[in-house]
Amino acid sequence: MRQDVAGKLRAISGEDWVVTDPAGVASYVKDETEHAIAPMPCYDCVVVKPKDSQEISGILKYANDEKITVVARGGGTGCAGAVVPIKPSIIIALERLNKIVEVDDKNMMVECEAGVTLSDLEETFTHHDSLFFPVHPGDEGAQVGGMVVQNAGGVRAVRHGVMRNHIKGLEVVLPTGEIIRTGGKLMKDNTGYDLTHLMIGSEGTLGIVTKVILKLYPKTTNSGSLLISFDDKKAAVEVVPKILREGIVPLAIEYLERDFMLRSAEDLGLQWPAQKGIVDLYFILVEPKEEDLLEISSRIVEICEANGAVESLIAETAKEQRAILEIRSHGYPSVKSQVVDILDVAIPVGNLSEYMNGVDELAAKYGAHIPSFGHAGDGNIHNFIMTETGEKPDNYEALSDDLFKLAISLGGTITAEHGVGKIRNRKLGLQYSQKHLEIMKGIKRVFDPNNILNPGTGIGCVD
Ligand SMILES: Cc1cc2nc3c(=O)[nH]c(=O)nc-3n(C[C@H](O)[C@H](O)[C@H](O)COP(=O)(O)OP(=O)(O)OC[C@H]3O[C@@H](n4cnc5c(N)ncnc54)[C@H](O)[C@@H]3O)c2cc1C
Structure with missing residues (x-):
């Protein structure tokens, strides 16, 4: 990373909030992706911990002018390598944006900063007498911003759906540095293309989410x-x-x-x-x-x-x-050392039995061990490709391709909640036509003309 970058970041966020020492940086370049398939992190990075969207705007304007890669970092609990920098990068850690701005009882909404963790959110509503927020992915270290851009799900999705169903508005800093607000505390809003929903599931490639408005629900005892x-x-x-x-x-x-x-x-x-x-x-x-x-x-x-x-x-x-x-x-930690890949496909629930039969047939064909557990109620059962050592078997690519093709042939999708990240990009062509991919690349270009934000993620590296 160029010498002058840390200096500029210190000028924006202050001396104490820029990390350049290798050990400090190393703890910001990985996530929870299985090591056999995780992207190789680039350690030549500098971490900055801005206090608000204005500072983030300053950092992005600078990075865009200088064409320096930027990666937004939430809780680092992702399972698809999305947050792993693969080029020398400025890592913007959102941990200081950790305030619950307002619990609006009357409108049943909460506005919070993007670095609020799921644990903070749970804690807030444990003490609230009548409202709660329903989405609960499995690691409470996840941040609300990460949950928005990963469109997180979890066990309660059968009843409450995924993040997409509860996000009413966002504040976003664009890769070119402008700050925009989308949506609001509204039940209806039909004004133009829906940028809120474009940001949801964008995996940190279209903008940095700094504030979120979420819908709340009455507690059921x-x-x-x-x-x-x-x-x-x-x-x-x-x-x-x-x-x-x-x-x-x-x-x-x-x-x-x-x-x-x-x-x-x-x-x-x-x-x-x-x-x-x-x-x-x-x-x-x-x-x-x-x-x-x-x-x-x-x-x-x-x-x-x-x-x-x-x-x-x-x-x-x-x-x-x-x-x-x-x-x-x-269940997962108990076998982690042997897990090569946790598939995250979703199938229409009516087709699950055909899918599970197909998985057994492919396991037999490839001599593989593929136990499963997960969210049957929404068709998102995780299949675990495992070996004794946790290293990739030689036939891993063919086996995983066949599993994805099986899911797609039954009306499914290759990722239900973990995202494409940097591990499923090359599989997108199994599910989408060239036209789909072209449209998505076009959207990326509109938001991020210099491709500075989290390149190699999602649609990012499919050429
Ligand atoms: C044990 C375990 C269980 C899990 N269970 C579930 C589950 O049941 N359901 C589920 O959906 N997921 C699950 N996950 C995955 C993970 O928790 C979610 O994907 C979560 O949403 C990631 O949030 P994060 O803050 O950790 O994001 P990170 O891993 O930090 O980042 C993920 C992506 O989001 C981007 N990003 C982060 N914050 C922002 C921001 N403010 N603005 C723009 N981009 C940003 C990053 O650049 C990166 O591309 C699980 C993970 C673990 C380890």
Whole structure:
């Protein structure tokens, strides 16, 4: 990185907020992507921690004039290498933009700065008497800005959808340095192209989000959970559309392969409560009235038992629910050293059983081990490509291509919530036509004529 860059950044953000020492920079160049497929980070970077959008505007104007690459950094919890700089870059860390600006009870909205973490947001609404924000991806270190541009989802998407469904307005600093506001606390807004929604899922390539307005919802106090076991993966996923068709919308329907859960439970010194079957569906239910909760629970058990369930357990106490969730959350860490890639495809829920069959067939064809768990209720089951050592097998590219083609052939998508980042760009052509790709590149050029913002991410490196 050029010597004068740090000096200019110090002039904008102050001496204390610029990091140039190699150890300091090293902690800002990686994310949570599996090491076998993660992009190679460039360490020749300088980190700056601006205090507000004005400083970010100054940095971007300077970088754009000098054609220096910039990467915005949120919590660094991404799983697609989006935040990893691959060229000498200015890394703009958003951590000082950490204020909740306003909780607007009357309009049921919260305005916050982009560096507010999911944990801060959860904490705010734990203490609020009647409102909450529903989206909850699995790592509470994620920042709201990162969740916006990654269009994060998570287990509660069955009922509440993804970030896109709750973002009402943004403040964004464009790569050329101008600050714009989009949307507002509105229920309707039909004025021109929707720039708010263009920013959502843009993976830090179109602008730096500095403020966000999110919609809030009344808290629902009655919750319960069910763990229902099956002998057969196909039978398990086939009940999902049957339940949804009855108008039952659980908070979450998670698909949990038993091997995964047993290993995780053993790791934690806990016991997985189900004994029978090879795969479980875990339902989290939240209803305004207790009687509705009981009625819906019974109906789910009935539907599952009519479709081959071999055991149904109700997690009655908060302690039982916590233990199941703890084991579920530890499922990934318990196998992390062997994971090569976590696929993030989504399939229409009615086609899940065909997809799971197809995955088994491809696993057999390639001699691969591909256990799965994830969000069955919204068709986003994560398939884990694993090896003993966690290193890529020789046939990794062919196997992952076939898995993506399978998903696409069933009306699916190659990434539901983790994003394209720097690991799926070369796969975009499997899903999109040349025309799609051309339109997306054109949009990128309009926002970022000098291609300074996070190049190599998303559509960025498909030529
Ligand atoms: C254990 C674990 C579980 C997870 N579970 C889920 C899950 O259930 N659902 C889900 O959707 N994801 C999940 N994730 C992925 C991750 O948490 C989300 O993608 C999250 O939205 C990333 O936010 P971040 O702040 O960490 O972003 P980062 O990783 O810091 O950045 C991601 C991208 O966003 C850009 N960016 C960050 N902040 C801004 C900003 N303010 N303006 C512009 N660009 C910005 C970066 O440049 C980069 O391109 C999980 C991750 C882990 C480690």
